[in-house]
Amino acid sequence: MAAPAKAVGVDGPLFKRALLGSLSWLAANHEEVNRLNVFPVPDGDTGTNMLLTLQSAVEDLKESNAAEVSKIAKLASHGSLMGARGNSGVILSQIFRGFARAVEGKSSLTPAELAAAFEEAANAAYRAVNKPTEGTILTVAREAGRAAATAASAPEANVPRVIAAAAAGARAAVLKTPTQLQILRDAGVVDAGGFGLQLILEGMLKTFEETEAFLSTLPETKRSHAPASQVSLALPEGGWGYCTEFLIEGNNLDTDLIRNQIEALGNSVLVVGEPELVKVHVHTDDPTTVINLAGGYGKILKLNVGDMSTQHRRILETEGAAPAPTRPNGVGIVAVVAGRGLVDIFRGLGVDAIIEGGQTMNPSTQDMLTAIESVPYDEVILLPNNGNVVAAAKQVIGLTKKKVHVIETHSVPQGVSAVVAFRPDRSAEENVRAMKAEAERVQTIEVTHAVRDTRSNGLKVKKGDVIGLINDRLEFAGEDYGEVVNKALGRLGPDSYELVTVYRGEQASDAEMAKLESAIRSNYPGLEVEVQHGGQHHYPFILSVE
Amino acid sequence: MKRSFAVVTDSTADLPAEWAERFGIEVVPLKVIFGQETFRDRVDITGEQFFSRLAASTVLPKTSAPSPGEFAELYQRLAKDHDGCISIHIGATLSATGEAARVGATSVEGFRVEVVDSQTVSMPVAFLCRVAAECSSLDEAVAAVKERVSKTRVLALLDTLRYLEMGGRLSRAGAMIGTMLDVKPILLVKDGEIKPVDRVRTRSRAIPRMIEYFRSDEPVEYLGVVHAQSADDAERIAGDLRKELPDQEVTVGQIGSVLGTHTGPRALGIVYIKR
Numbered sequence: 001m002a003a004p005a006k007a008v009g010v011d012g013p014l015f016k017r018a019l020l021g022s023l024s025w026l027a028a029n030h031e032e033v034n035r036l037n038v039f040p041v042p043d044g045d046t047g048t049n050m051l052l053t054l055q056s057a058v059e060d061l062k063e064s065n066a067a068e069v070s071k072i073a074k075l076a077s078h079g080s081l082m083g084a085r086g087n088s089g090v091i092l093s094q095i096f097r098g099f100a101r102a103v104e105g106k107s108s109l110t111p112a113e114l115a116a117a118f119e120e121a122a123n124a125a126y127r128a129v130n131k132p133t134e135g136t137i138l139t140v141a142r143e144a145g146r147a148a149a150t151a152a153s154a155p156e157a158n159v160p161r162v163i164a165a166a167a168a169g170a171r172a173a174v175l176k177t178p179t180q181l182q183i184l185r186d187a188g189v190v191d192a193g194g195f196g197l198q199l200i201l202e203g204m205l206k207t208f209e210e211t212e213a214f215l216s217t218l219p220e221t222k223r224s225h226a227p228a229s230q231v232s233l234a235l236p237e238g239g240w241g242y243c244t245e246f247l248i249e250g251n252n253l254d255t256d257l258i259r260n261q262i263e264a265l266g267n268s269v270l271v272v273g274e275p276e277l278v279k280v281h282v283h284t285d286d287p288t289t290v291i292n293l294a295g296g297y298g299k300i301l302k303l304n305v306g307d308m309s310t311q312h313r314r315i316l317e318t319e320g321a322a323p324a325p326t327r328p329n330g331v332g333i334v335a336v337v338a339g340r341g342l343v344d345i346f347r348g349l350g351v352d353a354i355i356e357g358g359q360t361m362n363p364s365t366q367d368m369l370t371a372i373e374s375v376p377y378d379e380v381i382l383l384p385n386n387g388n389v390v391a392a393a394k395q396v397i398g399l400t401k402k403k404v405h406v407i408e409t410h411s412v413p414q415g416v417s418a419v420v421a422f423r424p425d426r427s428a429e430e431n432v433r434a435m436k437a438e439a440e441r442v443q444t445i446e447v448t449h450a451v452r453d454t455r456s457n458g459l460k461v462k463k464g465d466v467i468g469l470i471n472d473r474l475e476f477a478g479e480d481y482g483e484v485v486n487k488a489l490g491r492l493g494p495d496s497y498e499l500v501t502v503y504r505g506e507q508a509s510d511a512e513m514a515k516l517e518s519a520i521r522s523n524y525p526g527l528e529v530e531v532q533h534g535g536q537h538h539y540p541f542i543l544s545v546e
Numbered sequence: 547m548k549r550s551f552a553v554v555t556d557s558t559a560d561l562p563a564e565w566a567e568r569f570g571i572e573v574v575p576l577k578v579i580f581g582q583e584t585f586r587d588r589v590d591i592t593g594e595q596f597f598s599r600l601a602a603s604t605v606l607p608k609t610s611a612p613s614p615g616e617f618a619e620l621y622q623r624l625a626k627d628h629d630g631c632i633s634i635h636i637g638a639t640l641s642a643t644g645e646a647a648r649v650g651a652t653s654v655e656g657f658r659v660e661v662v663d664s665q666t667v668s669m670p671v672a673f674l675c676r677v678a679a680e681c682s683s684l685d686e687a688v689a690a691v692k693e694r695v696s697k698t699r700v701l702a703l704l705d706t707l708r709y710l711e712m713g714g715r716l717s718r719a720g721a722m723i724g725t726m727l728d729v730k731p732i733l734l735v736k737d738g739e740i741k742p743v744d745r746v747r748t749r750s751r752a753i754p755r756m757i758e759y760f761r762s763d764e765p766v767e768y769l770g771v772v773h774a775q776s777a778d779d780a781e782r783i784a785g786d787l788r789k790e791l792p793d794q795e796v797t798v799g800q801i802g803s804v805l806g807t808h809t810g811p812r813a814l815g816i817v818y819i820k821r
Contacts, residue, residue, distance in 0.1 A: 175605065178708070178711075179708060345727050416727065417747070420729055423743075498749070499747060501747075530727075546748060546751075
């Protein structure tokens with residue numbers, strides 16, 4: 001470590017220099033950030049968005065000769081809000097905002113004050129996001145803040161060391177992001193936004209010349225084979241919608257109210273700002289409605305609407321989509337699935353074509369036929385995954401020249417178990433045998449609400465009651481999910497099973513999910529519980545027991 | 547009767563401790579690095595110590611191959627009382643160790659070093675060392691070992707793919723394991739490549755599947771079971787294998803820190819050399 005303990009505080013000129021260092025370091029590396037971008041939408045522009053946001057942050061303060069750190073921080077905060085682009089850019093603007101708030105009225109910062117400002121910057125970013133996701137830039141900001149605070153409390157603390165600690169904390173957090181976010185793990189990359197923040201902190205550090213030597217001893221951040229991972233992500237059926245961004249200029253703008261209204265219209269919603277100026281970012285299928293709504297609050301500035309599906313497709317094209325690996329056995333798999341999460345799960349397991357449908361939307365024989373014809377294999381295994389679809393599925397046999405095998409899966413868990421058992425090196429007949437055996441081995445519990453008063457299987461059920469079906473048969477009715485699920489698990493005999501996978505439907509809330517999970521865990525501590533987002537309609541929960 | 551040639555391997559061979567002495571095998575450690583701290587595999591850190599540290603660590607460890615200089619030093623020392631050496635190492639597709647050995651060997655003049663790429667990892671490398679150690683000449687040893695390289699197999703069950711992926715040793719693309727769902731793959735190391743051969747959802751289903759796969763590969767010459775923090779499972783599998791194959795020696799071994807960095811905890815392997 002070469003940093004001499006100089007008693008230097010962070011004043012306006014120094015902070016300005018540090019931000020310029022951040023800008024040049026991010027500018028030099030933003031392409032790499034782009035390549036890492038898979039979350040929340042793999043459109044490959046996180047680095048560019050963060051760079052443009054940072055450029056805008058630095059724009060105004062470049063001309064400033066302010067001696068106070070508070071003034072420079074305020075300019076950066078305002079500039080970044082004006083120029084924020086993309087999810088990460090908006091969060092970055094909130095980091096600057098939190099920092100500026102923390103240093104308000106200060107002309108120069110001690111190491112402890114600097115660390116506190118880093119921490120407050122992270123807190124502000126967390127507050128700005130409706131549903132904070134760990135394993136993203138938020139986590140990295142928080143860990144950087146923590147590391148800075150630890151360094152600031154050391155006896156020989158100085159500013160370079162605090163910044164070095166923040167950068168190191170960021171780096172460590174970035175490396176951990178794949179353990180926190182499945183999509184990163186699947187793609188084999190670290191989080192792009194988090195890595196962008198790491199670069200910003202490293203850029204600050206670089207401006208402290210005396211710490212250069214220290215920096216060069218730090219290990220290289222592992223940067224995975226990102227381009228390959230990007231192309232492996234399939235485009236969801238409905239596309240990614242439009243990335244819509246703009247500013248609203250007005251008076252007494254209520255960010256919470258605006259956020260609530262916009263949340264109903266899309267996802268990845270960020271609404272941040274001041275009563276006079278609010279930045280909006282949303283991924284929506286219907287940008288016009290969003291803009292009309294926002295126009296009611298004030299003047300719309302800097303509107304930017306991008307078709308993310310096009311952006312994503314463009315990436316696939318420019319980077320050359322990986323050809324689907326040809327299977328040695330020449331056997332394709334087609335499945336009937338409903339719910340975005342379940343579609344992803346089935347695709348991830350190697351299903352070649354998916355027909356949307358299930359309990360309430362039974363696909364036609366024609367739908368299934370079309371899907372089978374679309375698959376580049378002459379032999380196809382078809383998984384209906386619902387009792388009501390089996391009959392239509394079987395009719396496909398004989399309507400096509402292809403050889404079709406229908407495995408009569410009656411539920412999502414049966415379908416998943418069947419697909420997991422598929423092996424590309426095994427013949428269709430061997431696969432069908434193994435897949436059937438696995439499908440029969442798994443037990444299905446489906447949980448929903450009774451749509452009317454009824455009496456079935458000796459049970460009296462009132463409309464609205466929670467009901468539990470084991471392998472298609474109504475077995476339990478009750479007041480809440482946990483009660484019904486625990487009874488059903490008790491009936492199956494938990495000692496004979498190891499793993500419960502809960503597929504959460506679109507109706508189930510976070511709180512209901514958490515409650516059900518803890519109910520199972522506390523009643524059956526011997527069972528492993530895995531929660532997956534299924535997104536299915538009609539059934540708040542589907543459980544697979546194996 | 548003393549052998550005229552030396553047998554060298556590296557710490558990823560998961561060589562049972564007593565074999566080093568019994569068969570006269572030299573082990574060069576790879577390194578595992580936690581942040582700023584470096585440990586020599588199986589010298590400064592045991593498998594046990596490594597996994598308890600891994601569980602507590604916020605940084606992922608990195609691993610590094612021995613340097614050519616470290617190999618050169620060893621070969622120099624061995625040159626004093628041997629007239630040659632066979633150096634058998636982890637597959638070149640998995641580690642730079644063999645390359646370091648090759649480079650190290652070039653700096654020792656007048657001493658014959660035969661570096662063999664085992665195209666595998668873990669205890670099959672130890673089996674190859676044993677084959678070499680039981681030969682009476684270096685030429686014979688090189689031939690006997692090379693003949694068996696393509697017959698080495700590691701059948702592995704990982705508790706999670708996370709570590710293998712982060713170490714860059716496996717990509718999910720094309721492997722049909724790119725999924726949100728926690729699926730446990732059974733991997734096979736053969737001819738220097740890692741490829742998935744089966745996948746299951748629960749560990750208790752995976753173990754019989756591994757054994758089933760192993761049966762299709764019989765008969766075997768050498769057989770072992772290796773594990774990372776799963777001694778009970780490993781002993782149970784070894785017990786089952788011994789029952790099935792009463793005349794077969796089944797060696798149980800623990801995965802060291804460097805290999806453990808890539809397998810993660812709770813990994814299990816059935817390792818063998820086919821006949």
